[in-house]
Amino acid sequence: MASLRVYIIRRVLLAIPMILILLSIVFLIMRVVGDPVSAILGGHAPQEQIEQIRQQLGLNRPVFFQFCDYVWQLLHGNLGRSLIWGQRPVVAEIWDRFPATLELSVYAFLISIAIGIFTGTMAATHRNKSLDHVFRLYGIITYSLFIPWIGIMLQLLFGVYLGLLPIGGRIGILMEPKTVTGLYILDSFLTFDPDSLVSALKHLILPSVTLGVYLSGIFTRLTRTNLMEVLEKDFIRAARARGLSEKVVIYKHGLKNAFIPILTMIGLQFALLLVGAVLTEITFSWPGMGTLLFERVSYRDFTTVQGIIVFFALIVVTVNLMVDIIYAYIDPRIRY
C-alpha cells in the first residue's frame, strides 16, 4: 500500500494552495469589493468612529500583512471575535452551531443517496421504458425545486394542516436535551433520554427530507448514466457468460464499477449540500451554521461572517481531499 501513502501525501500537499487561494478570495471580497466598515456602521457614521473601528479590526494595515496575520492566527485556531453582543470568539460561535448542521447534512445525505441510487438503478435497468422516463423526470424536477418553497409547502401540509410534525427548530421549545456531542439523536441514545429522542426525530424529519429529496435527483441521474455505461461493457457480458445471476451482475459488477464516477461526483456535490443545508436551516429555523451566517450577515458581524466562510472553505477542501483518497483506495488503477 506504499503507493497509496505516496498518493495521499501528494494530494494533501495539493490541497494547501487551494485553501490559500480560497482564503485570499474571501479576504479580498471582504475588503476590496465593498467597505466593511461602512457596511458595519451603515454609512452615516462620524469619521472618528470609522477610524476607531478600522483600527480595532486592523483594517488600516496593508492587505497582505492582514492576510498573513490572519493565516497565522488561523493556524493557532483563532478566527477573531464577534462584533456583536458578548464578542465571543468566532470559533466558539461556529462550534456551537456546527453539530446541528452536521446532523442535518448527514441524515439528508443518507436519504438522498438511498433514493438516488435506488431510482437511478431502476432507471438504468429498465432503459427507455416508462420507468426510465419517470425517474429521469424525477431527477430534473427535484433539482428544480426551490428548497425554501418545498420546505414551506411541507410545513404547511404536515405542520399546519395535518399537525403531525413541528415546523421549526431542532427540538421542543421547552426541552433541554443533555448534550454530549451536540448531535441530538446520538446524544439521546447516549443519555437514555427517549423524550428528547422523539422530539429531536420529529423535528429532524421535515428538514432532512426536504434537503434529501432535493439532492437525490442528482444522484438519480448520476447513477443512471454511469450504471448504463458500465452495463454496456464487455466484462458485464463476460460475467453473464459465466452464468452469474443478474443480481450479482448488476450490483456486484455493475454498480461497484459505476460507483467510482458517482463517488467523485459526490465530492463535487458536497458544495451543493452545503448550499442546500444553508437554505434548509433558514427555512426551518434550524440552529446551524447556515442560520448563523444569515444572522450575522444581517447584523454586519464582519469577523464572524468571515470566520464562517473560512470554515466552509476548509470543510470543502477537506471533503474533496477525502473523496480523492477514497477514490484512490477503491480504484487500484490510480495508485499503481
Add this chain to the structure above:
Amino acid sequence: MIASKYSVSRLIASKLKGLSPTRGAEYFAIIGFLIISSIILMAILAPLIAPYNPIKKTGELLESPNHKFILGTDGLGRDILSRIIYGARIAICVTFLAISFSLSCGVLLGLLSGYIGGKLDSIFSLVMDAVYSFPGLILAIVLAAMLGPGIVNTAIAIAVIYTPTYFRIVRGLVLSLKESLFVEAARAIGAKDRTILFRYISPNVLSSVPIVLSLNAADAVLTLAALSFLGLGLPAPTPDWGFDLKAGHAYLASRIWWPSTFPGLMIVLLTLGFSLFGEGISEMLNPELGR
C-alpha cells in the same frame, strides 16, 4: 471573420439536421421552451396584463384568493398576481444579466488562458477551480452583502459563481483543439495566432455552450431566488419572487398559505423550464447511443 461566421452557421445547420427526436427528449425540450417563453412573454407584457399596481396597496391585507384578487393579497395589501407578473421581469432580467456577465468573462478568459498556456493558465485555472469547488450561494451571499442591493450588483454576485463553469469548458476545448491537426495545418500555412484563435477554434468551442447555458440559467434562477429570500437581492418594494416567498413565510402558522405558495411556484416553474429545455436539447444533440 466572414469565414468564422460561415462555419458557425454551417455547424448549427448540420446539428439541426442531425437532431434525432428521441421519444422523451423532444417533449422535455418543447415543454421547457414553452414554459420559458410564456414567462418571458409575461414579463414583457406585464403592464398590459397585470390587473393592479404591484407596489401599491390595492386591497385589504392578506385577503384570501377571491374574484377581485385572484391569488389574494400579501401582508401589505398588494395584489399577489400582479406582483408575480412583474416579478417575472426581475427574474428574467437579473438571470440574463448574470448569465451574460459570466458567459462573456468565462469564455473570454477560457479562450485566452487555454491558448496562451503557461504560468498564466496555471494561475487562472487554480483560481477558477477554487471558486468552482466552493459552495456558490455562500460566495454570492457575501458578495451581495458587500456590494449592496440592486439589479446590477445582484447580477454580478451571481455571475461570479458561474464564470468558472464557462471558463473550464472553453479552456478544455481550446486545449484539446490546440493539439489537433488542423491547427497545425493552419500554422503550417502561416496563419497568425489571432486568426487561428478566432477562425478555427472559436466556432467549435461555442457550439457546446448553449446546453450549459440553459442549465446554468436554471441554477441562476435558484440562486437569485435564494439571495432575495435572504433579503440580499433587491430593494424592498420591488416585486421579487424570492422576497415575497420569505415575506409570506411569517403567516404560515395562521393558515395563510397564498403569499408564499404562488411566488415560490413561479420560481420552481421557471427553473423547471430551463432544466427541461437544457436536458431535452442535450439529449437531442447528443443522443444516447444504442437502441
Add this chain to the structure above:
Amino acid sequence: MKNLLEVKNLKVYYYIREGVVKAVDQVSFSIKKGETVGLVGESGSGKSTLGLSILKLVPSPGRIAGGELFFDGKDLAKLDNKQMRKLRGRWISMVFQDPMTSLNPLMRVGDHLTETIKAHEKVTHKQAEEKALSLLDNVGISSERFRDYPHQFSGGMRQRVGIALAIALNPNLVIADEFTSSLDVIVQSQILNLMKKLKKSHNVGMILISHDISLVSEIADKIALMYAGQIFEFAETNAFFEEHLHPYSEGLLSSVPNIKLSDQNLSYIPGMPPDLIHPLKGCRFYPRCSYATKICREKEPPLAEIKTGHLVKCFRYD
C-alpha cells in the same frame, strides 16, 4: 453418437431503425463431443453473433428470430434466462476477444475464478480458491499472481486468465470469439499451444471463431466458412484445405501470402461487403464470384453434402 451441438436453420436478426439486419440467416451445422470447429469469416459475416446466440447472449436490439439450437438434446431456444444461466459457464462457456475489457478491472484475478466456481458448485471459499489456483497453474500463470488485478497483467497473461475462466468447470463446449486477435504473433502461438494442450486434456468441444483461417486450421478438426450470415462450406480441415470447393474458400486460401515465395502479388477477392438488411435474392456471394452464372443470381443454392462430411453451398456442385 449424439451430437453435442446441433444448429438447425438458425436466424438471428438485429432490429434497428434502418431495418432488420439479418446477421445469421438460416445456419445449420453440428458438433460432436470433443470436436473443434473453426468458424471462419470476414468482419460482418455473422460469426460472432452466431457464437453469442449459442449462449443466448445476443445484445439487444438483436434476438433469435427462428430456428433451433440443440445442446445435448435440449432446445436452447425454449429455455428461459434462469435455465440458461445454469448452462452458462458450467456446460457452455466463452472466451472473449479482448481480455482487457472482458475482466472486471476492480476485481482481483483470483476472485474472478472463485466467484465463477462458487456460482455453480457448492463448495467452500477455501475449496474454490484451491481449485482456482490449480486452474491458473494449468494455464501457465504462477500462483503468486492470484491476488493481482487485471491491469497488472500483460495481454497474453490476461487471455490465459480468460481461458482459465472458460474451462474452470469443465464445460462440454467452449466458444472462443477471436481469442487471439488482440495479441501479438508470438503470444498468439503460445496461446494456441495452450488451447491444444487443453483440448487434449479436457476433451472439450470447441467453436473457434476467427478471421484468421491459417491460425484456426492448426487446431480445428473441421472448418465452417461463413459469409453474409450463412455457411458456405463445411468440411474437415484437411479436406477443406486440399479441395476448397467453394469459390470463396478458393479466394481466401490464395490470398494468404506464402512466406517462402518472394515477390508475389497479393491476390484478393474483389467486390464489396454484402448488405445484410437487403440480402440478395440468389446466392449472396454472386457479386464477387468469378464462376458466377445466371442461376446464381436467381436462386439461392442449398448447403448440400457433396462428399461424406463435406458440405458446400454452390451451384457448381449441384
